[in-house]
Amino acid sequence: MFSNLADKLQNTLKQLRGKGKLNEKDVDVAMRQIKLALLEADVNFKVVKDFVAAIRERAVGQEVMNSLTPGQQVVKIVNEEMTRLMGEKQSGLNFSGKGPTVIMIVGLQGSGKTTTVVKLAAHLRRGGKNPLLVAADIYRPGAVKQLQLLSESVGEKIYSNEEADPVDICLEGLKLAESESHDPVILDTAGRLHIDEDMMSEITVIKNAVKPQEVLLVVDAMTGQDAVNAASAFNEAVGLSGIVLTKLDGDTRGGAALSVRAVTGCPVKFVGIGEKMEALEPFYPDRMASRILGMGDVLSLIEKAEASVDQNKAREMEQKLRKQQFTLDDFKDQLGQLRSMGSLDEILNMIPGGGNIPKEVRQMSLNEANFKQVEAIIESMTKKEKQDPSVLNSSRRRRIAMGSGTTVQDVNRLLNQFEQMQKMFKKMGSIDKKGAMKKFKKGKKGFPL
Amino acid sequence: MSLINQFKSGLARSKAGFTDRLATLFGGGELSEEFYEELEEILVSGDVGVETAMKLAKELREDAKSLKYKERTQVKDLLFEKLTAMMSAEKAVSETIHRPYVIILVGVNGSGKTTSAAKLAHIYRREGKKVLLVAGDTFRAAAIEQLEIWSERAGVDLIKQQSGSDPAALFFDAMNSARARDVDIVIGDTAGRLHNKFNLMEELNKINRVIGRCVDGAPHQVLLVIDSTTGQNAVVQAKSFNAALPVDGVILTKLDGTARGGIVISIQDVLGIPVRYIGTGERIEDLAPFHPADFARALLDL
Numbered sequence: 001m002f003s004n005l006a007d008k009l010q011n012t013l014k015q016l017r018g019k020g021k022l023n024e025k026d027v028d029v030a031m032r033q034i035k036l037a038l039l040e041a042d043v044n045f046k047v048v049k050d051f052v053a054a055i056r057e058r059a060v061g062q063e064v065m066n067s068l069t070p071g072q073q074v075v076k077i078v079n080e081e082m083t084r085l086m087g088e089k090q091s092g093l094n095f096s097g098k099g100p101t102v103i104m105i106v107g108l109q110g111s112g113k114t115t116t117v118v119k120l121a122a123h124l125r126r127g128g129k130n131p132l133l134v135a136a137d138i139y140r141p142g143a144v145k146q147l148q149l150l151s152e153s154v155g156e157k158i159y160s161n162e163e164a165d166p167v168d169i170c171l172e173g174l175k176l177a178e179s180e181s182h183d184p185v186i187l188d189t190a191g192r193l194h195i196d197e198d199m200m201s202e203i204t205v206i207k208n209a210v211k212p213q214e215v216l217l218v219v220d221a222m223t224g225q226d227a228v229n230a231a232s233a234f235n236e237a238v239g240l241s242g243i244v245l246t247k248l249d250g251d252t253r254g255g256a257a258l259s260v261r262a263v264t265g266c267p268v269k270f271v272g273i274g275e276k277m278e279a280l281e282p283f284y285p286d287r288m289a290s291r292i293l294g295m296g297d298v299l300s301l302i303e304k305a306e307a308s309v310d311q312n313k314a315r316e317m318e319q320k321l322r323k324q325q326f327t328l329d330d331f332k333d334q335l336g337q338l339r340s341m342g343s344l345d346e347i348l349n350m351i352p353g354g355g356n357i358p359k360e361v362r363q364m365s366l367n368e369a370n371f372k373q374v375e376a377i378i379e380s381m382t383k384k385e386k387q388d389p390s391v392l393n394s395s396r397r398r399r400i401a402m403g404s405g406t407t408v409q410d411v412n413r414l415l416n417q418f419e420q421m422q423k424m425f426k427k428m429g430s431i432d433k434k435g436a437m438k439k440f441k442k443g444k445k446g447f448p449l
Numbered sequence: 450m451s452l453i454n455q456f457k458s459g460l461a462r463s464k465a466g467f468t469d470r471l472a473t474l475f476g477g478g479e480l481s482e483e484f485y486e487e488l489e490e491i492l493v494s495g496d497v498g499v500e501t502a503m504k505l506a507k508e509l510r511e512d513a514k515s516l517k518y519k520e521r522t523q524v525k526d527l528l529f530e531k532l533t534a535m536m537s538a539e540k541a542v543s544e545t546i547h548r549p550y551v552i553i554l555v556g557v558n559g560s561g562k563t564t565s566a567a568k569l570a571h572i573y574r575r576e577g578k579k580v581l582l583v584a585g586d587t588f589r590a591a592a593i594e595q596l597e598i599w600s601e602r603a604g605v606d607l608i609k610q611q612s613g614s615d616p617a618a619l620f621f622d623a624m625n626s627a628r629a630r631d632v633d634i635v636i637g638d639t640a641g642r643l644h645n646k647f648n649l650m651e652e653l654n655k656i657n658r659v660i661g662r663c664v665d666g667a668p669h670q671v672l673l674v675i676d677s678t679t680g681q682n683a684v685v686q687a688k689s690f691n692a693a694l695p696v697d698g699v700i701l702t703k704l705d706g707t708a709r710g711g712i713v714i715s716i717q718d719v720l721g722i723p724v725r726y727i728g729t730g731e732r733i734e735d736l737a738p739f740h741p742a743d744f745a746r747a748l749l750d751l
Contacts, residue, residue, distance in 0.1 A: 039493055040498070109559075110559030110703075141598035141599060142594040145595075146590045146591035153590070193703075193705060193706045194707070220559065222679050222682040224496040224712065226496070227678070250643040252682040252685075255680065256680070
């Protein structure tokens, strides 16, 4: 079993890469694998059919046959088509010319609307806006309270009135925004099933009453084949302007992003990537496509790294990595820096070829307790041991375990992880030679690992 | 309305496309290769998963051949039997032996744990059991208030602490109160967590250990709550939760929508974890025990 779509496509295309020219049969095999991979990634089967047909047509056509390296050509086509399907460019919000902009948030139960509303408010606040949140979910027990508490935590103002009808609540909220000059107004509507006629007509009425500039559908990234049904029903009822994809910090393959985009024609405008109120990011289709294809989300990684890594240290590290003088001391420093960037798994997924990194390294958890243990073990070593772990015989290991209050097994595990990481860096060094890492250099600040 | 009908009517509302395709497919005609391909596609469109769908189609193909079946309707019955058998994995539950009998609900964010906890409390309450709810989601804003409102509606006691408090400590208190109050069933809600967050899964493991230390053999039932709209990631979820603490069953929620929850077939097939309940609406009585044959019948529109 492959671990994700990226690995799968990579594997399929690796077979193509080795080929000089493609015949119909090669293309068939590759297309079938791409199809299966996409289906397992929860892309809707109708969308998959169209997608594969589009690639196939281009793959067996002239442009591949005449090129010297058809395999690479197919990779390029798949990447282009996937980016195209997801909407080519990143799209932002539409704002009203005069009067407050109204943003209406709709979706199924449990997709993450309330959390998204507050994250969006925080995002707009950072952009210099003064938003007002409106609690229009009067059905789910505790929903208004949830919005109240969350908005308090980020210091945003909320309008609620549990006695009123959702349509009136929204209109009253809008009035309040006008008199207190809040802009934009974000409406948190109740979760509803797309086949519940009464509830669907409610949002239609709200929409006609408040005339929003944006109607955003919140979609759980883990949604399966049904994503298209819900999305098209919402689109028909209220006319969507965009999608927010939530819970993308999970390990779902996120095929719903492709499906929903394809059936509604609406761009994904934001992605939710965590439980913190600042964990909302713009959606970049090109980055997502590269990531799905296993080419690594290099740009995001560089941005993340630049935000959290000391540049001088990073350059120093790059030098060491190139010369492969990576010691246990550096390892400790790196773990500390990685911790401030996010989970290791998340970072590895952004590195080109990151999907191939051994399990031992991936599963290394960077929680507080674990990190302290690693630190204790490394600090219990002598200078010589840190420089050259190969001198660590069993008696030295015992001493280190006792000195750090751990067991010999812990010490062994750490050394094993360190070794894996060194191997990984060696591999990355060789990728660099092939030029895949040039992008990092273009990012000019050097690669922090 | 009987349970089957309730579930069927939920499915019926918009599974139209699905049912129509099935009706056409099984309507008549010979057992061609196209027939099996179409069947595979229909199963995949119900989130059954490519691997399981291909496996089912392959088995049907072989069985039909050896049984010398010629008609599509015969294969339909065969498929019904297979699906029923696949979903009949059993894990014994004995609610009468342990007292208090401890159930905890786990799952990813937004799957419907809090609502399911309340519905489950309602079921036991109706059976005349003394039930205690535990507001174990101390993380999400207003989760405690949400369960508080539900517990009033269900007419059962609730143990809660302040938002942000340590859930393991809360469960420790809850177990002691359960004994002191002489309750039959304890139902614990927990915070939603993505299964790939190491620290949060560790927290769940800790809750599990604390409960086990307070009450012998507890938790007696760990139920994983899965949204029926979830795709293939549900299998990964089930695997990860099951690794953190042994999962005894699944509550499949939101089946009143158009999703068919076919992923539970894979979960049973791969992990042997049975579905125990299905959620079919927003009212407190909208939770029903799961019956494999009913599910398969509704899925195939028999």
